[in-house]
Amino acid sequence: MRVVDSHMSLSRLNRIQPTSLLGTSRTSLSLLLNRRGESSYRGDQIFRWIHERREADFQAMSDLPASLRASLARDYTVARPQVAGRSQAGDGTSKWVLRLADGAEIETVFIPYAHRLTLCVSSQVGCAFGCTFCATAAMGRVRDLTAAEIIGQVLTLLEGHEVAPDRRFNIVFMGMGEPLDNFDEVMTAFDILTDPLGAGLSWRRITLSTVGHVDGIRRLGARQHRPRLAVSLNATTDLLRGRIMPINKKWPLAVLRQAMADFPVRPGERITCEYVLMAGETDDCEDARRLARFLHGLPARLNLIPWNPSPGLPHARPDDATIERFRDALLRRGLDASIRFSRGGEAAAACGQLVTSRDASPWRQHS
């Protein structure tokens, strides 16, 4: 995949920047402290400071000896990414543009509902998968995010919105990138977010959305401790899906469906199947019929997402009557489909509108 020249390689970067501890799991933190001649419980203490109390300054970690605070501050960092821009939609959704240590930019979205809060986080800078309806695809894949950069997004938004440390929130890996194409870092971030000594989120609050990366779905299913799974289906024939989602040529519908059928869901758990409605392409009654057949017998629930426009992309959003008709056609077949009217459209923060490369983004707004 194409690597943008101006982005320094991460290994080179690590040599000149102190290593971030934001993405270090509790176990690794304890090992790291052992190697420095400290007892492992210091690892738990520091982990708590970073993830439970969200402390960004080693010097303020008051139950650590001064010498340890000083040596940590010399060798490591818990700094957050730089905020490069922020825009807010009337519905309260806000999109943050974050600049990483190598200058790469990513977007993270804060979505408050009446009684819950969801953060939509990115897993990669850009994306390799080339879906024709998604703005991120235009960037290509620049690089994977580290677990520290994933956690950095969460901390930056929680702090920026002054979210109380005891308030629970949800995470969706539905920002830029394909999370299963960056499996290890995403899982480390998941383990940190669910650690009882950190934010302590339940796995139920974390959803990973995939383009239909079958190897990744199987790898995820084999994991004891894992987030919920969402699969972007978006089309019901191999012909159309192959045209709008190139990944379908590698893993066609039947193979994807089998991976979903084999996925070891827990009692009461459902896989979310996402289906983007695009006018004249994915929104007629035949599609609804095929969609019902695809889902029949799968432990899945359906989320219909009316396409969010992005300048230059060759698709259109169906009108409301067509969206309703599509949903009704599914209901008649006994399928419970919810329509996800994406939030944040005014701030270009809705599904499929996240893009940060200078030439690819018509939306950039800086604060």
Ligand code: SAH
């Ligand atoms: N790579 C992952 C996660 C990012 S996309 C994936 O493909 O699932 C998150 C969701 O937004 C996916 O379901 C995707 O199909 C949908 N999406 C992408 N572009 C969109 C657009 N312009 N309008 C509405 N939904 C879109």
